[in-house]
Amino acid sequence: MNGQDYYIPAVAMGVSLAFKLPTLRNNWRDPLLRSVCALLTLAGSVFTFAAPPTIEAVNRWTGVPNFSAPLVYCLITAFSAACLVLIVNWRGGPPEETRRVSRRWILGYGAVIVALSLLFLLGEAPVERVRDFDTYYANTPYMRELIALYLAAHNVAAIVMVAMCWRWSLQVRGWLRVGLMIIVLGYIFNLSYDATKMTAVVARWSGHDLDWLSTDLAPPVASLGALISAVGFVLPLVCQRISDSWQNWTTYRRLGALWHEVQISAPGGAPCVRMSWWAAAELRVIQRESDIHDGFLHLGPYFDQRHRDEVLARALAGGADEETSRAVADAAMVAAAVRARAADPEGKVIGASEESAAHAVDGPRDLVRISHALRHSQVVAEARRRTVLSAAPGAGRSAS
Incomplete structure (x- = not known):
């Protein structure tokens, strides 16, 4: 050698x-x-x-x-x-x-x-x-x-x-x-x-x-x-x-639907924090989750617990398991709250407890499920169509 x-x-x-x-x-x-x-x-x-x-x-x-x-x-x-x-x-x-x-x-x-x-x-x-x-x-x-x-x-x-x-x-x-x-x-x-x-x-x-x-x-x-x-x-x-990097990028991508859904609830259309192109995937996931949580806080007064319960019952009746059904119900409630917030540009609906938003935010895995339901669930799509027809400013105030 x-x-x-x-x-x-x-x-x-x-x-x-x-x-x-x-x-x-x-x-x-x-x-x-x-x-x-x-x-x-x-x-x-x-x-x-x-x-x-x-x-x-x-x-x-x-x-x-x-x-x-x-x-x-x-x-x-x-x-x-x-x-x-x-x-x-x-x-x-x-x-x-x-x-x-x-x-x-x-x-x-x-x-x-x-x-x-x-x-x-x-x-x-x-x-x-x-x-x-x-x-x-x-x-x-x-x-x-x-x-x-x-x-x-x-x-x-x-x-x-x-x-x-x-x-x-x-x-x-x-x-x-x-x-x-x-x-x-x-x-x-x-x-x-x-x-x-x-x-x-x-x-x-x-x-x-x-x-x-x-x-x-x-x-x-x-x-x-x-x-x-x-x-x-x-x-x-x-x-x-x-x-780990692949998992973080996958989570970041899967959160996209929910992130885009709640952006219109930001006050005055305030833009979210922009990250540099070289930012790590883990930091991007954290930032996207933070944006979603902020959106939930602004949507809190418009969350309708009764609407969520109705969608949950329909999802369970359709044969979905409990975790999937909860995600579908949360996604439908978020979609309805976004449209109710859009119908109330002056923000007249006030006084709801922030606890109404908390139950839909049980961790990153739940956020991914909610985001997936927003994009793929037929139950959420039907709930969304019904909300477009019947939603009015101030309607659906959370009961919890």
Whole structure:
């Protein structure tokens, strides 16, 4: 593998981290978010410093042959600790217990990092090996222990990661479950990386030569696993954002009929607040709901509870369920109030309680139902035609 094969997954980890940073900035105290960001940072660092061009550069800058080897191994070990801490926080539980277990893993893998550094200092590795350090020094005192220790630590973390993510995926649904399954697949490739590395090292211990497993096969397996894992981390977040945005735009569009219906009730035809074209869909929905609520307040004196009850009874008799019938009745009452308000330009109808408007405003979902009924309900259309024929200024004052 050349440097590009390492830098591509490093960039993938950086992109994943970029998606997480805005959320981390707003929720810095969230240990789960901190764990995810630490994992992605360390994963990107592992691939950056494991790239052959970076290895050569670090060795040259430090003046120590193979200085990059313990550096990369320590980063891999820190990455393994980040995986375990992430799983502990993801699993949840009592905060004190979560912190205690996280500290235990951090201290344990911190001790491994110290041991790796000491083993490198005690051993001798005078010949620079950019691509095959593991197998070249597999039988060298202290280097042998160093290699086995970092592989064992990484293997333990990968096994725990697969087990915990698989268990978690069985308890959740949606994009989170898909993301967890992808992470499991990515870490299965990490286990394959450990297996190929250990096979090549053990072969050296027994006097055989399977160096190609470590030199040629293990790096692309690790790269592929990292890319798959990065997708698993990013996919739930990105898809959830897309889903939320789509839902907000859908709600905004569905509220259109009701919003247009109540606009004529604004005093003096006052225009609603105009939002910039780049405004988020969520803000647009909030503004549209606010405009509708304001319209209801102005229409309050013209709401006719008896008219609503009549339409409700007709809708129920027609076989509609209770929620749909209430929405149809509210829509008919709103349509009738709009026409009654238009027939009373001087605003002579006064003194009605605002509570008459409140019952039709039970939340955004009800507003969507009312808006849908205004556009599609035949019962509302019939009530609208009757109102045009019989409505008069001051008629239909609310009875509640």
